[in-house]
Amino acid sequence: MSETVTPASVEVPFQISVTDDQIDLLRKKLELATFPDELQDAEWRYGAPLVDIKRLVSRWKDGFDWRAQEAKLNDEVPQFTRDIAVTGHGTLNIHYVHKKSTLETAIPLLFIHGWPGSFIEIRKILPLLVQTSEEGQFPSFHVVAFSLPGYAFSEGPKKSGFTATHYAEIGNKLMLALGYNEYVTQGGDWGRTVS
Structure with missing residues (x-):
């Protein structure tokens, strides 16, 4: 696919940094939680027990130690944001993971999460995907995993009518902006539709 990407679209390093106020607010909400009565012997038939x-x-x-998990995520996955213009929806700030293989000829891979997933799905397999094989027994990838708009740290659309085509447009423009004119995709659940 040949498409023009605006040069103003700049990769910005990103670190997860949830404020203490946000964590305190979550704790307060959880403390205020009220629970419904439960039908006898309902088990999983009407939702979670x-x-x-x-x-x-x-x-x-x-x-849950949020600070420990935040530090691990920041340490394990190189994260960035970039503004991407979306047809009919203006410009959205998109969060993504970008990890290159040491093999220059590695295959660019766009990883697209599903619902209710997030970019975190790439966390455990990222080291395996970028790994290289001296004898070429397995492929190596340059991995890009973006947070769909409205998920994790990507800005959500501001008006209705945002479709799988718009998500795909963002993924394609992101890959082009990163210099990948040809690439493969992987998508699970909703990510499969986008892919």
């Missing part, structure tokens, strides 16, 4: 929901709320409120 109440005992599981209460366990999750307790974990998020008292047992």
Whole structure:
């Protein structure tokens, strides 16, 4: 695909930095949570069992160390943002992970997450994807995993009518801006439709 990308679109390094106020607000909301009654023997037929929901709320409120996870994510995945112009929707600031293989001829890969996923899905497999093989037994990739608009740290659209085609336009323009004129894609769930 040949497309023009505006030169003003600049890659900006990104670090996750959730404020203490945001974390405190989440804890307060969790403390105020009220739970419904549960039907006897309902198990999973009507949603998550109440005992599981209460366990999750307790974990998020008292047992989850956000700062440790934030530091790990910032350390493990190189993150950036870039403004991308989207047909009929103006310019959106898009968050993404970009990790190049040491193999110059590696295959550019656009990884597209699904719902309710996020860019974090790439975290565990990123080292394997960029890994090189001296004997060429397996391919190596230059990996780009963007946060769909409205997910994680990507700006969401401001008006209705945002379709899979718009998400795909962002992915393509991002790859072109990064210098990848040809690339492969991988998408799960909603990401498959975008891909």
